[in-house]
Amino acid sequence: MTPAIRSKLAALGNDLSPEMVQGSIxxxxxxxxxxxxxxxxxxxxxxxxxxxxxxxxxxxxxxxRAPVFVFVHGGGFLxxxxxxxxxxxxxxxxxxxxxHGMIGVTLTYRxxxxxxxxxxxxxxxxxxxxxxxxxxxxxxxxxxxVLSGQSAGAVHVAGYLAHRGxxxxxxxxxxxxxxxxxxxTCSPNASAEAYYGADRRQWGxxxxxDGLLGTKVxxxxxxxxxxPDDFQQQAAQLVEQWYAARGRYPEMxxxxxxxxxxxxxxxxxxxxxxxxxxxxxxxxxxx
Amino acid sequence: MTPAIRSKLAALGNDLSPEMVQGSIxxxxxxxxxxxxxxxxxxxxxxxxxxxxxxxxxxxxxxxRAPVFVFVHGGGFLxxxxxxxxxxxxxxxxxxxxxHGMIGVTLTYRxxxxxxxxxxxxxxxxxxxxxxxxxxxxxxxxxxxVLSGQSAGAVHVAGYLAHRGxxxxxxxxxxxxxxxxxxxTCSPNASAEAYYGADRRQWGxxxxxDGLLGTKVxxxxxxxxxxPDDFQQQAAQLVEQWYAARGRYPEMxxxxxxxxxxxxxxxxxxxxxxxxxxxxxxxxxxx
Numbered sequence: 001m002t003p004a005i006r007s008k009l010a011a012l013g014n015d016l017s018p019e020m021v022q023g024s025i026x027x028x029x030x031x032x033x034x035x036x037x038x039x040x041x042x043x044x045x046x047x048x049x050x051x052x053x054x055x056x057x058x059x060x061x062x063x064x065r066a067p068v069f070v071f072v073h074g075g076g077f078l079x080x081x082x083x084x085x086x087x088x089x090x091x092x093x094x095x096x097x098x099x100h101g102m103i104g105v106t107l108t109y110r111x112x113x114x115x116x117x118x119x120x121x122x123x124x125x126x127x128x129x130x131x132x133x134x135x136x137x138x139x140x141x142x143x144x145x146v147l148s149g150q151s152a153g154a155v156h157v158a159g160y161l162a163h164r165g166x167x168x169x170x171x172x173x174x175x176x177x178x179x180x181x182x183x184x185t186c187s188p189n190a191s192a193e194a195y196y197g198a199d200r201r202q203w204g205x206x207x208x209x210d211g212l213l214g215t216k217v218x219x220x221x222x223x224x225x226x227x228p229d230d231f232q233q234q235a236a237q238l239v240e241q242w243y244a245a246r247g248r249y250p251e252m253x254x255x256x257x258x259x260x261x262x263x264x265x266x267x268x269x270x271x272x273x274x275x276x277x278x279x280x281x282x283x284x285x286x287x
Numbered sequence: 288m289t290p291a292i293r294s295k296l297a298a299l300g301n302d303l304s305p306e307m308v309q310g311s312i313x314x315x316x317x318x319x320x321x322x323x324x325x326x327x328x329x330x331x332x333x334x335x336x337x338x339x340x341x342x343x344x345x346x347x348x349x350x351x352r353a354p355v356f357v358f359v360h361g362g363g364f365l366x367x368x369x370x371x372x373x374x375x376x377x378x379x380x381x382x383x384x385x386x387h388g389m390i391g392v393t394l395t396y397r398x399x400x401x402x403x404x405x406x407x408x409x410x411x412x413x414x415x416x417x418x419x420x421x422x423x424x425x426x427x428x429x430x431x432x433v434l435s436g437q438s439a440g441a442v443h444v445a446g447y448l449a450h451r452g453x454x455x456x457x458x459x460x461x462x463x464x465x466x467x468x469x470x471x472t473c474s475p476n477a478s479a480e481a482y483y484g485a486d487r488r489q490w491g492x493x494x495x496x497d498g499l500l501g502t503k504v505x506x507x508x509x510x511x512x513x514x515p516d517d518f519q520q521q522a523a524q525l526v527e528q529w530y531a532a533r534g535r536y537p538e539m540x541x542x543x544x545x546x547x548x549x550x551x552x553x554x555x556x557x558x559x560x561x562x563x564x565x566x567x568x569x570x571x572x573x574x
Contacts, residue, residue: 003570220543223536236530239539243523249510252526253541256507256567273563280543283290 001257001271005031006225009259014226016076016260025089028265032088036060039098041091042138043083047130048123050110055127056082058094058104063139067146067172067286068131069097069278070105071264072124074151074178076191078113082106092268093148100279103140105131109156112194117206120156120195121163128160128167144286146173148278150264151231152191154179155208161219162211173218173285175278177263178231181238182209187230212238213245220281221252222274226259253277288544288558292318293512296546301513303363303547312376315552319375323347326385328378329425330370334417335410337397342414343369345381345391350426354433354459354573355418356384356565357392358551359411361438361465363478365400369393379555380435387566390427392418396443399482404493407443407482408450415447415454431573433460435565437551438518439478441466442495448506449498460505460572462565464550465518468525469496474517499525500532507568508539509561513546540564 008027012020035041042057059066071093073080083091083106090106097104109123124147132142149157154176161168180186183196183203196203212219223235235252242250255263255274263274295314299307322328329344346353358380360367370378370393377393384391396410411434419429436444441463448455467473470483470490483490499506510522522539529537542550542561550561 001567003574006571225538227536229534232534232536233530235536236526239523240527243520247516247519249514249519249522249541251512251541251543252539254536254539256538256571276560280288284293284543287290 001273005271006257009226009257009262012259014228014259016228020259021261024259024261024265025087028262028269029088031269031271032092032265033268034088035091035095036099039095041094047107048126052108052110053123053126054082055105055107055130056091056094057138058091058098059139060098060101063101063103065136065141066139067102067144067282068105068135068140068142069102069282070107070127070131070145070147072107072109072147072149072153072156074149074153077120077152077195078111078191080152082108088268089265093264096267096275096278100282102282103135103138112191117196118159118163121159124156124160125164125167128171143170144172146175146282146286147171148175148177149179150177151179151260158208158212159206161215161217162208165211165215168215168217171217173220173281175220175281177222178224178227178260180230180234181207181212182234183207185237186234209238209241213241218285219251220277221250222255222263222277223252224255224258224260224263228260231260288560292558293544296513296544296549299546301515301546303515307546308548311546311548311552312374315549315556316375318553318556318558319379320555321375322378322382323386326382328381334394335413339395339397340410340413341369342392342394342417343378343381344425345378345385345393346426347385347388350388350390352423352428353389353426354431354569355390355392355422355427355429356569357394357414357418357432357434359394359396359434359436359440359443361436361440364407364439364482365398365478367439369395375555376552380551383554383562383565387569389569390422390425399478404483405446405450408446411443411447412451412454415458430457431459433462433569433573434458435462435464436466437464438466438547445495445499446493448502448504449495452498452502455502455504458504460507460568462507462509462568464509465511465514465547466508467517467521468494468499469521470494472524473521496525496528500528505572506538507564508537509542509550509564510539511542511545511547511550515547518547
């Protein structure tokens with residue numbers, strides 16, 4: 001991250017205001033190279049009964065039993081999409097996977113308030129079921145699936161590891177960017193209330209913390225320098241509790257100069273630190 | 288860090304045995320490009336009265352008021368040197384600075400058990416005094432000094448920030464790799480006893496933790512995946528206490544695939560993540 005880009009992101013502030021979100025997307029879109037000409041995309045494959053149970057597949061060339069890299073978008077449980085016409089996002093994450101010789105998958109999931117916890121973990125399980133049954137046909141290895149997610153997407157992947165632990169057995173790894181892991185300690189807000197319900201006393205059962213501390217799936221975490229306070233608190237708590245539970249420091253990366261949105265948005269630009277971080281993790285756990 | 292090199296480092300184990308130390312140095316020396324032909328070196332400049340008060344200066348071309356990057360070696364307070372004939376270490380750290388347009392400085396300091404706390408912070412202050420008075424003559428900017436250190440070197444730099452806080456005012460930044468920050472909680476060992484004294488009850492006064500939590504100097508921390516337990520514990524504690532004190536997550540980098548020694552040893556090889564991490568920090572705080 002260059003000091004000049006860091007300054008522009010810093011000027012947008014840490015809070016998830018519409019100006020910050022649009023400013024970050026605009027800045028990072030202008031730096032993105034877009035889909036590689038070599039990348040083939042299959043869009044809107046259905047992985048379940050809901051219209052939001054859709055995924056896009058990305059590959060380059062004739063892969064065979066390649067690692068599968070799945071990206072789950074954020075959006076506060078309430079919004080977001082795997083692909084926006086005219087925007088490089090989030091197809092940039094599928095393209096990243098394809099450029100690295102993997103099968104890329106971007107997907108959508110059901111949204112709150114219509115769909116509440118555990119809809120996220122359930123949708124992840126459904127997508128994994130589809131991949132386990134079908135990704136080999138598309139050149140992927142169902143035994144080498146790496147899940148990644150940002151913000152609410154990280155919460156859904158973490159929720160899948162924590163609350164569908166048996167189903168997640170055999171997942172090669174999970175890369176969680178700027179997530180909320182403990183619903184006991186996170187700050188209440190409209191997004192969380194939409195997904196977890198209005199009664200805060202019920203949220204505890206949805207916490208991913210204990211499940212993450214116990215999972216056998218390798219997990220890579222990251223927190224951004226300009227993440228809002230809640231995400232910084234969660235990252236610090238995760239480090240503390242992970243060390244207490246496991247006696248080792250977790251793979252928690254600090255993304256200097258990044259804000260809540262920019263890590264995933266930087267993939268496919270000249271700011272390569274996040275791309276390198278993710279690629280190194282996949283090479284290790286699914287290489 | 289490639290999976291192949293990570294495996295070799297992992298096979299050496301986390302403990303600081305002679306085999307692990309020699310194995311790490313051997314492996315990483317074989318990957319090092321050595322001093323750049325463009326780098327000019329001035330060796331063994333005295334910055335104080337002791338024979339160990341010596342520093343080497345590195346530069347490329349005719350710099351003027353360039354940032355100054357200082358590296359302080361490790362060695363358990365008991366050993367270590369800024370330069371070993373026939374080895375790329377630690378001149379690789381000075382060369383790194385020179386390649387990035389900075390003045391590089393590597394230095395030695397007095398050793399335990401002859402010299403005990405606060406000899407480390409005092410030696411850092413003496414070296415900074417020398418640089419403030421003299422580095423401009425060599426093309427450096429005394430207002431843009433960045434200190435870095437590894438292991439005991441990180442402890443001495445942290446000790447300088449914590450125990451010589453007034454003197455450290457105006458230091459542009461500090462990069463601390465795999466240090467021990469809290470002498471209340473660190474495990475006792477022969478190295479620490481040699482430096483802090485045999486009476487553990489006296490160690491608390493030497494702790495850097497409170498001083499680090501209060502310093503205005505920007506600090507970059509890092510912890511390695513295969514750091515011994517004590518260093519992992521210290522990193523986790525630092526994250527926890529920093530968040531509690533400052534309400535922000537610290538700049539604590541996780542160096543995947545590295546052990547206690549390899550981060551600094553990797554500088555000047557094709558494994559560029561540590562070099563990028565340090566260069567980005569210097570660009571931000573002293574660019």
